[in-house]
Amino acid sequence: MAHPLRGKYAIVGVGNTRYGKLPGVSALAHNVEAIARAIEDAGVKKDEIDAVLTKAPTSNFQMLWSARVAQAIGIQPKVTATLDQAGASNIGLIAYAIMCMELGQCTMAVISYGDNPLTGSRAFYNRPRGEDAAYGFFGAPAGYAMIARRHMEEFGTTSQQLGEVAIACRYHASLNPNAQFQTPITMEDHENSRYVAEPLHLLDCCPVSDGGAAIIVTSAERARDLRKPPAHILGLGQSHPAWDVQARPQLTTSGAKASGEMAFRMAGLGPRDMRFAQLYDCFSIVPIITLEDYGFCKKGEGGDFVSGGRIRLGGELPLNTSGGLLGETGMPGMQLIVEGVRQIRGECGPRQVPDAHTGVVSGQGGIMTTHATLVLGREP
Amino acid sequence: MMTSASDRILPIVTPENERYWRSARAHALELPYCLACERAFYPPQHRCPFCLSDSVDWRRASGRGRVYSWIVMHQVYDPSFKDRAPYPVAIVELEEGPRLIANLLNVPNAAIRLGMPVRVTYEDVTDEIALVQFEPEEH
Numbered sequence: 001m002a003h004p005l006r007g008k009y010a011i012v013g014v015g016n017t018r019y020g021k022l023p024g025v026s027a028l029a030h031n032v033e034a035i036a037r038a039i040e041d042a043g044v045k046k047d048e049i050d051a052v053l054t055k056a057p058t059s060n061f062q063m064l065w066s067a068r069v070a071q072a073i074g075i076q077p078k079v080t081a082t083l084d085q086a087g088a089s090n091i092g093l094i095a096y097a098i099m100c101m102e103l104g105q106c107t108m109a110v111i112s113y114g115d116n117p118l119t120g121s122r123a124f125y126n127r128p129r130g131e132d133a134a135y136g137f138f139g140a141p142a143g144y145a146m147i148a149r150r151h152m153e154e155f156g157t158t159s160q161q162l163g164e165v166a167i168a169c170r171y172h173a174s175l176n177p178n179a180q181f182q183t184p185i186t187m188e189d190h191e192n193s194r195y196v197a198e199p200l201h202l203l204d205c206c207p208v209s210d211g212g213a214a215i216i217v218t219s220a221e222r223a224r225d226l227r228k229p230p231a232h233i234l235g236l237g238q239s240h241p242a243w244d245v246q247a248r249p250q251l252t253t254s255g256a257k258a259s260g261e262m263a264f265r266m267a268g269l270g271p272r273d274m275r276f277a278q279l280y281d282c283f284s285i286v287p288i289i290t291l292e293d294y295g296f297c298k299k300g301e302g303g304d305f306v307s308g309g310r311i312r313l314g315g316e317l318p319l320n321t322s323g324g325l326l327g328e329t330g331m332p333g334m335q336l337i338v339e340g341v342r343q344i345r346g347e348c349g350p351r352q353v354p355d356a357h358t359g360v361v362s363g364q365g366g367i368m369t370t371h372a373t374l375v376l377g378r379e380p
Numbered sequence: 381m382m383t384s385a386s387d388r389i390l391p392i393v394t395p396e397n398e399r400y401w402r403s404a405r406a407h408a409l410e411l412p413y414c415l416a417c418e419r420a421f422y423p424p425q426h427r428c429p430f431c432l433s434d435s436v437d438w439r440r441a442s443g444r445g446r447v448y449s450w451i452v453m454h455q456v457y458d459p460s461f462k463d464r465a466p467y468p469v470a471i472v473e474l475e476e477g478p479r480l481i482a483n484l485l486n487v488p489n490a491a492i493r494l495g496m497p498v499r500v501t502y503e504d505v506t507d508e509i510a511l512v513q514f515e516p517e518e519h
Binding site: 137139142 | 391423458461471505
């Protein structure tokens, strides 16, 4: 039997700021800009929004962040929340929005993220402290490198296969005028880029970026009267390995496995039904493991799967068609949902996937500490 | 305040891990051990994370383990590591089960292998703190 909430809600508006180095713009201002554009895109009146949900700015975590955002957009909402699942929060907040709508607490939610880690607060990047840091084990690249090494040793995944992910994302970014990186890279560029945390090269790592993005979620019924075709929410999942990298029982299977199963089961669909994938790619190893865990290929075959052009536009499964974190912006994930919606609508111009009626989006954060999955479809 | 290369980053000693670092200072590796489910665990805490029993004592570990994964850090995030980069950081799986983050000493970066047997050694950093480190068994 189909899940009762499959296709009952939809994303009806998306908006984003410019991405990259944007001095003089606060995290709050990025949220406001993105929300204003999402409202315009949806063609709704601001006063119809009765839920304001946010992921806290990574670089400068603040209490009651969603309340501040609500004030800045002049809304006293029925529902607010700031969720801390790191890069999985945006999709997690879609689930929360739907729960509150099912409870009758609200009818239309805006979910936003904005931050200025490149030019603004560097609080997050102050001198590291504590036990891991005493051993020089700090920075996100170190944790992901630990996972990448284990995957390479267990399954024979190569640096060139990691490079395939980065090359595809940078190629797609070159077709996106708003992407932070406009120039494609070659395998030679990838292999010659300096090591950050070996086995990860610089070009395996996403940039630090300023900017924001927002989406508007409401019922599929309400969506029918709005300006643009809705992207129906067919499936949602989450699962969180949670523990420190060194303590975690397994490093090469992520939360994507249980989260993906949950989302695909709700959608009544499987990997073969997906016309595109927007998979969180803070580091090139992550989409490889996510593709395996989602069942696009067997465990250990992700490196092979991303090779030979399969994940490039025109290939079997175009991946991160706006450039992803590696190419479009290092922002933690909202841009992937925005791109998923635009692909479903067919708005993507030179980077449009033909007949992109169904696709999957992932979010994850920490050091593969959290994971959430979203399946979108043109039809409910 | 200026940070110089000689200012090493130190672990933060808390009531829960004080015994671990006191032992390390005396060049002994001790782990919290649950008397109820008979398992060692890490990091230290008052209740066992597996069965939540508060019957937790400390046991001397063998000091032997294997490399579960490792990286070589090139990026310098802190001046105290400037002269050491590129340096190895490993996850060491101890015979008793828990995994620790440590540097591998007395081994060239290129000679590190997955599953390599290692044994504990200690790096005296200050009068109060010795870091628990590892080196190859065959060193």
